Amino acid sequence: MDTVTRRRFLVASGVVGGTALAAGAGTLTWRELFRTEKLRSGHSTGTLVLITLYGGNDGLATVVPHADPAYRQARGDLAIPGESVLPLDQTVGLSPSLAAFKRQFDAGHLAVVRGVGYPKPDRSHFRSMDIWQTADPVQPGNTGWIGRFLDANRAADSRWAVTFEPVLPPVLAGASKAGAAVTTNGLKLPSGYRTPMLAGLGRPEEESPLRARAARAFADLVRVDEMVRGLPEHEETEETEDGMPAATSTGGGKASLAQQLRLIARCVEAEVAPRVYSASLGGFDLHADGHEAQLTLLRDLDKAVGSFLDRMARTPAGRRVVVAVYSEFGRRVRANASDGTDHGTASDMFLLGVPVRGGLYGAPPSLTDLDDGDLKYTTDFRDVYGTLLADVLDTDPAQVLGGWTGRLPELLH
Amino acid sequence: MAHLLRRATFGPRAMDLDEAERIGFGATLDGLLTQTGPTPGTDPGAERTPVPPAERDPYAVLPKNADGDAKAAAVKAQKAQVVALTSWWVNRMVSAEHQAREKLTFFWHGHWATSAQKVRSANLMRTQQQTLYRLAGGDFGPMVHAMVRDPALIYWLDGQRNSAAAPNENLARELMELFTLGIGNYSEADVKEGARALTGWQLDRVEGTASFSPKRFDSKPKTILGKRADHDADDFVELLLAHPATAKFVTARLWFRYASGEPVPAQTHERLVAAYGAKRDITAALRAMFTDPAFAATRGQLVKQPVEWAVGAMRQLGVEPGSWKENDRKQLNAALDALGQVPFAPPSVGGWPAGAAWLTTSTTQVRLGLANRFANNVSPATLDAVASAPAAGRPDALARLLAVESFSTRTRAVLLDAGNSGKQADLRRQIALALASPEYCVQ
Numbered sequence: 001m002d003t004v005t006r007r008r009f010l011v012a013s014g015v016v017g018g019t020a021l022a023a024g025a026g027t028l029t030w031r032e033l034f035r036t037e038k039l040r041s042g043h044s045t046g047t048l049v050l051i052t053l054y055g056g057n058d059g060l061a062t063v064v065p066h067a068d069p070a071y072r073q074a075r076g077d078l079a080i081p082g083e084s085v086l087p088l089d090q091t092v093g094l095s096p097s098l099a100a101f102k103r104q105f106d107a108g109h110l111a112v113v114r115g116v117g118y119p120k121p122d123r124s125h126f127r128s129m130d131i132w133q134t135a136d137p138v139q140p141g142n143t144g145w146i147g148r149f150l151d152a153n154r155a156a157d158s159r160w161a162v163t164f165e166p167v168l169p170p171v172l173a174g175a176s177k178a179g180a181a182v183t184t185n186g187l188k189l190p191s192g193y194r195t196p197m198l199a200g201l202g203r204p205e206e207e208s209p210l211r212a213r214a215a216r217a218f219a220d221l222v223r224v225d226e227m228v229r230g231l232p233e234h235e236e237t238e239e240t241e242d243g244m245p246a247a248t249s250t251g252g253g254k255a256s257l258a259q260q261l262r263l264i265a266r267c268v269e270a271e272v273a274p275r276v277y278s279a280s281l282g283g284f285d286l287h288a289d290g291h292e293a294q295l296t297l298l299r300d301l302d303k304a305v306g307s308f309l310d311r312m313a314r315t316p317a318g319r320r321v322v323v324a325v326y327s328e329f330g331r332r333v334r335a336n337a338s339d340g341t342d343h344g345t346a347s348d349m350f351l352l353g354v355p356v357r358g359g360l361y362g363a364p365p366s367l368t369d370l371d372d373g374d375l376k377y378t379t380d381f382r383d384v385y386g387t388l389l390a391d392v393l394d395t396d397p398a399q400v401l402g403g404w405t406g407r408l409p410e411l412l413h
Numbered sequence: 414m415a416h417l418l419r420r421a422t423f424g425p426r427a428m429d430l431d432e433a434e435r436i437g438f439g440a441t442l443d444g445l446l447t448q449t450g451p452t453p454g455t456d457p458g459a460e461r462t463p464v465p466p467a468e469r470d471p472y473a474v475l476p477k478n479a480d481g482d483a484k485a486a487a488v489k490a491q492k493a494q495v496v497a498l499t500s501w502w503v504n505r506m507v508s509a510e511h512q513a514r515e516k517l518t519f520f521w522h523g524h525w526a527t528s529a530q531k532v533r534s535a536n537l538m539r540t541q542q543q544t545l546y547r548l549a550g551g552d553f554g555p556m557v558h559a560m561v562r563d564p565a566l567i568y569w570l571d572g573q574r575n576s577a578a579a580p581n582e583n584l585a586r587e588l589m590e591l592f593t594l595g596i597g598n599y600s601e602a603d604v605k606e607g608a609r610a611l612t613g614w615q616l617d618r619v620e621g622t623a624s625f626s627p628k629r630f631d632s633k634p635k636t637i638l639g640k641r642a643d644h645d646a647d648d649f650v651e652l653l654l655a656h657p658a659t660a661k662f663v664t665a666r667l668w669f670r671y672a673s674g675e676p677v678p679a680q681t682h683e684r685l686v687a688a689y690g691a692k693r694d695i696t697a698a699l700r701a702m703f704t705d706p707a708f709a710a711t712r713g714q715l716v717k718q719p720v721e722w723a724v725g726a727m728r729q730l731g732v733e734p735g736s737w738k739e740n741d742r743k744q745l746n747a748a749l750d751a752l753g754q755v756p757f758a759p760p761s762v763g764g765w766p767a768g769a770a771w772l773t774t775s776t777t778q779v780r781l782g783l784a785n786r787f788a789n790n791v792s793p794a795t796l797d798a799v800a801s802a803p804a805a806g807r808p809d810a811l812a813r814l815l816a817v818e819s820f821s822t823r824t825r826a827v828l829l830d831a832g833n834s835g836k837q838a839d840l841r842r843q844i845a846l847a848l849a850s851p852e853y854c855v856q
Contacts, residue, residue, distance in 0.1 A: 123601055124596055125763075126596070127590075189782075197846060200824075201824060201827055201849070205823050207821065210769060211852065214855050217777040287574070288581065336574070337575075337576050337581065338575075342582040342583070
């Protein structure tokens, strides 16, 4: 099964309506990507890999405050005992699934930013994800923060921010520019169909923007055809046993994060143009029977990110990569009666990579002084974005974040 | 007229357009809307494709001590049931004469987006689909009341885990955010209190039923949307139905799927809300939408969803997937999956995406492949109709066959070039290219 069957999360979101998208930005082929090599040579700027965990990852079962009696009391049977966690200090430890994260922490390459959130938290998946992707907690508009990073850089084009999923996530759509969804599968036409037919259907006409987009997809398809034999090292996409994608009620679906990160690794090693890569893992909305399922998901995350970082450490370009992991919200402090957790608010963010100064950052939210049953955030998510923009992407955060100037100055070397 | 039929049904055939021209716009619209109501009349196409009989969930009937092999076999049987049900629905959508009702049922499926991939039971999905079909038009109220006790929806959103002891908010939140009020019209307190009102529902997965258990119900007073009482699920639904945001939200969703991805103009929206009115009348809202001047101006603003595209194409070409061999039907399901839309398998509770999201290079490629499959299965009568047109007139013949307003210069050139020999293979290729064309996919 090719990557097209990975479903996305753009549904109840108005964000995808960005003008850059309607104009047809947003697809790119492998070969085009690899042609961008020159754009990057001589550069020694950083690369950001942004990993979105769809569905609301349970922060308290990821970075576990096992020593806090309030934690054990609130989580009951779902509480992870202190002897099982991978300790970060005396009081908190990582989920037992996160062995590679723990290794990175011990090596000084994992920063855990505690209690990241935003004012007036919204507990809707769709709305909160809009807020995270647009970086606007008040009025999430139709541009993502990485899209605006492209807007802010005159030299930037769609090759600067890519995803290997079939549909562009809102975070990559700017006002005048948008990142690209890179296709990795070649063109297979039914017999009797020739490329000029597709090129013909791809010719622009005087027509509605959506119809123009449909035509543009044909033109893009022809470019895929041209490059099909030039693919570097083709890898099969993983699929579930019966070939059907797994679904969850909040999207993110069956994307194999490991597969996405392998593609990203090859691009980083080739020093091609992208400054930002977007990848995702879904399935975190565990209202019921959440314990085992979350352990499994975190294990997938850990394995994928762990091997990616091991690979990155081997090249100079890889050693400039910073991985940032976030979810739209954490979960309610108190478990529900279904051995699961309901939608929450603030949670921890992970930053990983050689440029990262490892450690615990920010104040852990109190488990007893709550906002309506949920954690109060202690670090504004825009402070983290600001740090990534300034220190990884060499871009003035205020320009991208609507004047926001907050930062975490010590986070990166 | 053609615009109305293109939007209200999956894919109007040339004969449907001719009949509509003969009887006029008013009578055509009346006919379409009657299909959605309680007395739609007989539908020979639906009778030819009866709902498959309810089957017990093979996993649910397993004894507690079933071994791994038995469980694996049951899981396989469950999946086969879901695949069979999916094929049935696609076939039904193609065959039914009451196209407006079928399309409205599919709209509701996208609205109450429930996926068999979590629910797993074909029996539960079948029950939900039948509820949506039965209550598709008319008063929205009975549908909402039915859905809060719908076993598939309850399981999808963990409603059976929601009890007085500690409520589970999933269903209450999505009920307000995605099904009735829309975001921004309720508070977090409403979610928590609403969840308490929905407590007490339990599922019997063997029988495929939901039942109310007073022991698990939180009977204490709750304040929902400013009203304090010992609300239960039906009281909660009544509060939602009475809230002005619901009329606005539901009519905007109709506009979004039937008219345009652009926001509904304010005055049009007022008219739709007025038509929906105190009777919460979906059929009246549809009538107001289809007759609104703004609706006529939405040409070219809607990308056909993959299921709409495929069902409409098969209907126009006289293709009957129900008569296909099992392997071909599987290929059809696989292609729909690759296009990103399989009935009974929405990607999330938010439903399917819309607009440009369907127009990627990958989907374009899959669409052409599936169009080719349809063209290879086209009925002889359809092929004759296309063949009877002179070569130069074939784009116009295809436009008529597929209810396309007109093909652009670009597409005409491709169609002419692909079929100048007039051989069957050329004709089929012309049909497939027309189905894949921007003019057919975006209408």
